[in-house]
Amino acid sequence: MTSTEIRQQFLDFFNSKGHRIVPSAPVVPHGDPTLLFTNAGMNQFKDVFLGTGSRDYKRAADTQKCIRVSGKHNDLEEVGHDTYHHTFFEMLGNWSFGDPDSKDGIGTGYYKKEAIKWAWELLTEVWKLPKERLWATVYRTDDEAINYWENETDIKHDHILRFDEKDNFWEMGETGPCGPCSEIHINLSDDYDNPKYVNAGDPKCIEIWNLVFIQYNRDENGKLHDLPAKHVDTGMGFERVCAVLQKKNSNYDTDVFTPIINAIEKLSNIKYDYKLPADDNSPTGQTNIAMRVIADHIRTLTFAIADGATPGNEGRSYVLRRLLRRAARYARKLNLKEPFLYKSISVVVENFSQVFPEIKSNQTQIEKIIKAEEESFNATLDRGIELFDQLVKKLNTQNEKVISGDDVFKLYDTYGFPVDLTAVMAREQGFTIDEARFNELMNEQRERGRKGRTLNVSTSIRASFNASATLTVIHPTVFTGYDELLTDAEIIETKEDGNKLLVVLDKTPFYVESGGQVDDTGSIFIGDTHLRVIDLTKINNQVVHILENDASIKLEAGMKVTAQVNENRRWDIMRNHSVTHFLHKALREILGTHVQQSGSYVGPDRLRFDFTHFEKVKESELDAIESLVNEKLRENIPLTHRRDTPFESAKKMGALMFFGDKYGDKVNVVQFGDFTMEFCGGTHVKNSSQIGLFKIVSESSIASGVRRIEAVTGAGVEKYIKEQENKVQNAERRVNEILDEKKKLEKELADLKLKEKLGGIDAIVSSSTEVNGIKIFKGRVPASNMDELKSMGDELREKMKSGVGVLISEIEGKVGIVAVVSDDLIKEKKILAGNIVKQVALIVGGSGGGRSHLATAGGKDVSKIGEALDFIEKVVIQ
Structure with missing residues (x-):
């Protein structure tokens, strides 16, 4: 049975039990700041368990992408050294949200009885696992679960074991939803009828499924209270169950990993030994570990980057950097010194993209990011390894077996060695590291950085921000965004507003929504840290940057910062804004000079242009408008941007005004050759050819005498064309299906008529x-x-x-x-x-x-x- 079949059988089984099959949440959790990565199937249902959210279904099942590399679930040191720990894994799970007394009605909730009965049914009837090898564990006081195991399944009663909180009680945190759990273990050893192996850490007796029954809420005093709604939350390690069903000694021997290991074999010209040599320190044992580590880490990197994470120096970004550098160092054991991890991405994509298509759509980006990281680390990796070898040689002569925290810190700070990488290298040589001293030095470095970038916020401006109020300091913000997207600036004033921080700078590249053009997005950098700009507003000619508030970063007037606009997004906005000028002129030429702009929206993904016109624009007119715009874009017309032009002078030039902008005595005039010239305070491309292709996607009426055109440019056109191609292909497929159905019906009709005629032969x-x-x-x-x-x-x-x-x-x-x-x-x-x-x-x-x-x-x-x-x-x- 292939891993693909195993995954699908799990989902099909629970679909037959009335479960909604839901897609995996991203491994980068959006909207949950408490998690570095999605680490369990229940993460996407956390709001349901906390009572703050709900779903339109009571039963769900999925295969969830999970990453566990930190916190209490951190098994990083074991990955590759054993056969079943991974940093990335899939968790097969089924859930019930409330309604436990529904008598097993399809689509309603359920509780312990059904969860236990169905788990046993899938394992023993669908997957045919030997019942005599299966063990069930329950929380010591959970007589209800014991009863269901004894009466709803045919498990041997002496294979039902009670354990305490450590093994069979699940908690989301110190407070909150919690409850007993029942785990299913399988003993693959010859001594499979002996209970001593269960929960004993024996690799031959492993947990394959955990059924969690969320029935309590723990308060701040540690007291348990019954929840009004009881839930079921189960989790099964996909890779682990594949090894069991495929009768493999190791998860890495299953078809989940073998294609990746085969690719590593080809790249390194070293064979993987599937016999699992007992001595990890042997040459074969070391190459086996290296291949397992690399195979594991490349999966993690692929899925994390596909879901939006990138290697870096903070938080989840540093986790990815650690993994990549661990893999790069293990590659040295395979004599791989050039970047190679990125070459393995295609194998991961080939084997998993049918279930997780996002890795296919992001493959090129993933490869580029990983290759760049490899190239960067390879520059210092060999020098760091050389230093480490010198340290080991020196300590051996001194009969010392502990690498000092100072040396570990030097490897980290100078050569980019994550502490866990140094710990692995030390363990291989029979050494340990002084991690306490290393952490002490790390804290000192963080403190120095914090002192260098933080000051107390002025107490005079701690009051909550009121958008209608006048700021303490009146200092008009200079807009630099016409010429640059990154500006060094000085803080004029800051205010706190709950979880937001409001900052006024002396100058900024950030464009504030005006004239239909949306706000810019980006970040404010303070030293090595940054705060994301989530909104902008303007008061008395001062641009107020609304930032995510970080309690560890304190700002006050006079601090130097760097403001940086999201470049790709700004370019998309500029393309769409500039093309509205071309569209306006084309409308007036094709439809008549009665056309006047009535409104607009200019975002990164599309543009909307409202204009006065007395009737629906004909298809032939739309074609002519679109053709004229594209013709002019191809003419490579340069932008002429006249800033601070006296208003009257601009009017005399014949410039048109765009809707929504407010003009003072001096205005900006945007001109592209002799084709279009308008008043406009927005940002624009430098040349018409930078816009790319222009495509009208719709024309409609929004009011009497007012029409609306929606359009896209550049990459938006590519996306639109692809969508239309898909629609055509779907339509063609449907037509063919209808024709095939017609032929089928015609044949059935002919067969019926013939049968009727053959009936006359009897006469x-x-x-x-x-x-x-x-x-x-x-x-x-x-x-x-x-x-x-x-x-x-x-x-x-x-x-x-x-x-x-x-x-x-x-x-x-x-x-x-x-x-x-x-x-x-x-x-x-x-x-x-x-x-x-x-x-x-x-x-x-x-x-x-x-x-x-x-x-x-x-x-x-x-x-x-x-x-x-x-x-x-x-x-x-x-």
């Missing part, structure tokens, strides 16, 4: 005549074509047993004849169907022939069909 068989001891079966029958008539002849020959049969039909104004003769008459009387049909055909002005047992003929004179039927006896006598 001919029952009304036979006899001449010279030879039975004659004849008749006029309805037939649509000669094939039908031949089928009726076959039917007659089968039913008449012995005799001569002749059927005649009028087919499309002509005569069709079929003659059949039984085998005995052919052999004993030498009567041949071909001879009979030839003579009968002469009566109706035709001819024919065929084989001895069946022959056909055609004729022209349908009026003589009766005469031909009467002539058959004479032919037989002859």
Whole structure:
């Protein structure tokens, strides 16, 4: 059974039990700041368990992408050294949200009884796992679960074991939802009937499924209270169950990992030993560990980057950097010194993209990011390894087995070695590290950085921000965003507003929404840290940057910062904004000068342009407008941007004003050659060719006398074309399906008609005549074509047993004849169907022939069909 089949069987099983099959949440959790990565299937349902959210279904199942590399679930040091720990894994799970007393109604909730019964059914009836090897553990006081195991399954009663909180009680945190759990273990050893291996950490006796029954809420005093709604939350390690079902000694021997390991073998020209040598320190053991680590880490990196994470120095970004650098260092054991991890991405994509298509769509980006990281680390990796080897050599001469925290910190700070990487290298040489001293040095470094970038916020401005209030300091913000997207600036004033921080700078590249153009996004950098700009507003010509508040970062007036706009997003906005000027002019040229702009929206993904016009724009007019715009874009027209032009001077130039902008004594004029010139305070491309292609996607009415055009440019056009292609392909596929269905129905109808016609053969068989001891079966029958008539002849020959049969039909104004003769008459009387049909055909002005047992003929004179039927006896006598 393949891993793909195992995954699908799990989902199909719970789908048959009324579960909604939901997609995996991203491994980068959006909207949950408490998690670095999604680490369990229940993460996406956390709001349901906390009572702050709900779903429109009571039962769910999925395969969830999970990453566990930190916190209490951190097994990083074991990955690759054993056969079953991973940093990335899939968790198969099923859930019930409340409604535990629903009598197993499909689509409603359920609780312990169904969860236990269905788990046993899947494991033993669908997957046929040997019951004698399975063990169930329950929380020591959970008699209800014990009862269901004993009465709803046929597990051996002495294979049901009680354990305490450590093993069989689940908690989301120190407070909050919690409850007992029941785990299912399988003992793969020869001594499978011995309970001592359960929960003992034996690699041959492993947990394969955990059924959590969330029924309590723990308060701040540690007291448990019954929850009003009881939930089921189960989790099964996909890789682990694949190893069990595929009868493999290691998760890495399953088809989940073997394609990746095969790719590593090809890259390194070293074979992986599937015999699992007992000595990890042997050359084979070391290369095996290296391949397992790399295979594991490359999966983690692929899925994390596909879901939006990138290697870096903070938080989840640093986790990815640690993994990548661990993998790069293990690659040295395979003599791989050039970047190679990125070459393995295609294998991961090939094997998992059908279930997780996001890794396919992001493959190129993933490869680029990983390759760049490899190249960066490789520059210092060899020097760091050289330093480490020198340290080990020195300590060996001193008979020391602990690498100092100062040396570990130097490897981290100078050569980029994550502390866990140094710990692994030390363990391989029989050393340990002084991690306490390392952490002390890390804290000192963080403190120095914090002092260098934080100051106390002025107490005079701690009041909550009120957008209508006047700021303490009046200092108009200089906008630099026409010329640059990154500006060094000084803080003029800051205010706190709950979880937001409000900052005014002396200058900024951030554009504040105006004239239809949306706000910029980006970050404010303070030293090595940054705060994300989540909104912008303008008060008294001051741009207020609304940032995510970080309690560890304190700002005050006078601090130096760097403001950086999201470049790709700004470029998309500029393309869409500039093209509205071209569109406006094209509308006026094609439809008339009565066209005036009535409103607009300019975002990164699309543009919307409202204009005055008295009727629906014809398709031919839309084509002409689109063609004119694209023609001008291809002319490579440069931007002329006149800033601070006196208002009256700009008007005299003939510039048009865009809707929504407010103009003072001086204005900005945006001009592209002699085609378009308008008042505009927005940001624009430097040349029309930078816009790319322009495509109108819709035209509609929004009010009497006001029309709306929606359009896309650049990458938006590519996306639109692809969507249209998909629609066409879907339509073509549907048409073909309809045509196939039509053919199928036509054939079914023809078969029914033929069956009805064949039913008339019985009447001919029952009304036979006899001449010279030879039975004659004849008749006029309805037939649509000669094939039908031949089928009726076959039917007659089968039913008449012995005799001569002749059927005649009028087919499309002509005569069709079929003659059949039984085998005995052919052999004993030498009567041949071909001879009979030839003579009968002469009566109706035709001819024919065929084989001895069946022959056909055609004729022209349908009026003589009766005469031909009467002539058959004479032919037989002859």
